[in-house]
Amino acid sequence: MGGVLRAEPVWVETFTGLRIDRFAKLVRVVKERGGNGPGGGRPWCLPLAVYYRTKLTMRQLAPLFGISPATVCRVIHRLRPLLVLEPAPRPAADVDRVWIVDGTLIPVRDRKVGASSRNYRFSANVQVIIDADTRLVIAPARPAPGNKADAHVWRESGLPATAAGTTVIADGAYLGTGLIVPHRMRAGRPLLRGQEEDNAEHRRVRARVEHTFARMKNWKILRDCRQKGDGLHRAVQAVATMHYLAMTR
Numbered sequence: 001m002g003g004v005l006r007a008e009p010v011w012v013e014t015f016t017g018l019r020i021d022r023f024a025k026l027v028r029v030v031k032e033r034g035g036n037g038p039g040g041g042r043p044w045c046l047p048l049a050v051y052y053r054t055k056l057t058m059r060q061l062a063p064l065f066g067i068s069p070a071t072v073c074r075v076i077h078r079l080r081p082l083l084v085l086e087p088a089p090r091p092a093a094d095v096d097r098v099w100i101v102d103g104t105l106i107p108v109r110d111r112k113v114g115a116s117s118r119n120y121r122f123s124a125n126v127q128v129i130i131d132a133d134t135r136l137v138i139a140p141a142r143p144a145p146g147n148k149a150d151a152h153v154w155r156e157s158g159l160p161a162t163a164a165g166t167t168v169i170a171d172g173a174y175l176g177t178g179l180i181v182p183h184r185m186r187a188g189r190p191l192l193r194g195q196e197e198d199n200a201e202h203r204r205v206r207a208r209v210e211h212t213f214a215r216m217k218n219w220k221i222l223r224d225c226r227q228k229g230d231g232l233h234r235a236v237q238a239v240a241t242m243h244y245l246a247m248t249r
Contacts (some may be wrong), residue, residue, distance in 0.1 A: 012026070012046070013178075015046075015049075015050045015053055015054060016046070016049040016050060016053050016242070017053055017218055017219065017242065018242060018245055018246055019244060019246075022245040022246065022248075023046075023049070023245075025245065026045065026083075026241070026242070026245055027050070028043055030045050030079065030082045030083060031212070033082045034082065035078075035079055035082045040107065041089055042143040045075075045079050045082075045083065046065075047061055047065055047067075047072055047075045048075060048076050048080060048083060048238075049083075049242065051072075051076055051221070052220075052221040052235060052238060052239060052242070053218075053219050053220065053222055053224065054220060055074065055081060055220035055224065055226075056079060057077075058062075058072040058073050058076070060106070064175075067196075068228045073171045073216035080234045080238060081234060082233070083234075083237075083238040083241060084234050084237040084238055084241070090202075092111040095132075095190070096167075097131070097166055097167065098131075098132040098133070098166075098167050098168075098169065098205070099129050099130065099131060099132060099138060099152065099163055099164070099166050099167065099168045099169075099176070100129070100130050100131075100132050100169055100170070100205065100206055100208060100209040101127060101128070101129045101130075101159065101169075101170050101179065101209070102127070102128065102150075102151060102169070102170065102171065102206070102210070102214045103125045103126060103127045103128075103150045103154075103173075103207040104125075104128070105117055105118075105121075105124070105125060105126075105128055105145070105146050105227065106123060106124050106126055106222050106223075106232065106236075107121045107122065107123050107223065107224045107242045108122055108124050108143075108223055108224075108225045108232055109122070109225070109226050110225075110227070110228045110229065110230075110231075110232075112228075112229075113143055113145070113229075113232055114145060114146050114230075115145035115146050115147040116146070116147075117145075117146030117147050118146075118148060121146075122146070123146030124145065124146055124225075124232055125142065125143065125144045125145065125146050125148055125150070125153050125158050126140060126143050126144075126230055126232075127140070127144075127150070127153055127154060127159060127234075128141070128209070128212070128240075129159055129162065129163060129168070130138045130145075130208065130209050130212050132169075132222070132231065133203055134142055134247070135208050135211065135212050135247065136243075136244050136247060136248070137216075137240040137243060137244065138162070139159060140164045140233075140237055140240055141153070141154075141157035141158060141159050142157065142158075142233050143232050143236070144156070144157070150170075150173040150174055150193065151173060151174050151175065151176060151177050154170075154174060154177055154179075155177065159226075160178075167180065168180065169181070169202060169206055170206070171206060172184065174204070178225045180202070180203075182198075182202050182203070183195040183198060183199055207221055212243070215243060215246075215247075216239050216240065216243050219235075219239045219242065219243075220233045221239065222236065222239060
């Protein structure tokens with residue numbers, strides 16, 4: 001069977017979630033990093049982008065591109081490190097800039113990466129910092145077992161060094177980490193009016209990280225990752241890159 005998918009706008013936008021001009025930019029940067037492809041109308045990172053977007057198996061992708069499953073596997077394993085680009089420009093620490101951090105559980109198949117968590121599946125806890133204004137990913141952390149608390153993962157992730165000097169807000173799970181969290185209601189001590197208003201504003205701003213997670217999970221690799229070892233970490237970084245391209249003009 002000949003290949004069905006080619007680098008044409010209708011296929012690229014449908015199967016990668018990127019407009020053709022943004023996908024061309026992605027291909028150009030990957031090429032500059034050493035991703036030499038075969039040419040001939042089918043950019044070599046298209047199978048990888050489609051794999052991340054649709055989570056089709058390699059056996060399912062092979063006939064779509066008119067290549068063998070082994071070739072799809074080689075493309076994915078060769079190019080996924082090159083797709084791990086800087087998700088967003090990291091500005092210098094600025095006290096007026098607001099970042100948001102949160103963790104999300106991603107189901108994984110690799111028992112060495114995940115753990116049985118509160119969603120009753122083997123999952124990994126992935127912490128991500130986003131910019132509150134642009135909603136772009138600033139930095140993702142390496143996945144941690146899904147049964148670890150957010151505050152514990154945050155302390156061990158290396159993200160505190162990235163966020164040093166910047167105002168970072170988080171939910172109540174990050175109590176005691178030095179981040180800005182909501183006021184807590186204690187027994188016999190209801191929240192004051194000003195504290196309730198602060199919490200309402202905190203929820204309104206922090207919801208942006210949840211929206212970012214929802215958009216990133218349009219790439220279905222983050223709904224059930226079959227990759228082993230560093231596969232999930234590279235997938236998160238690659239999706240952050242494609243999310244950046246999809247959100248910017």
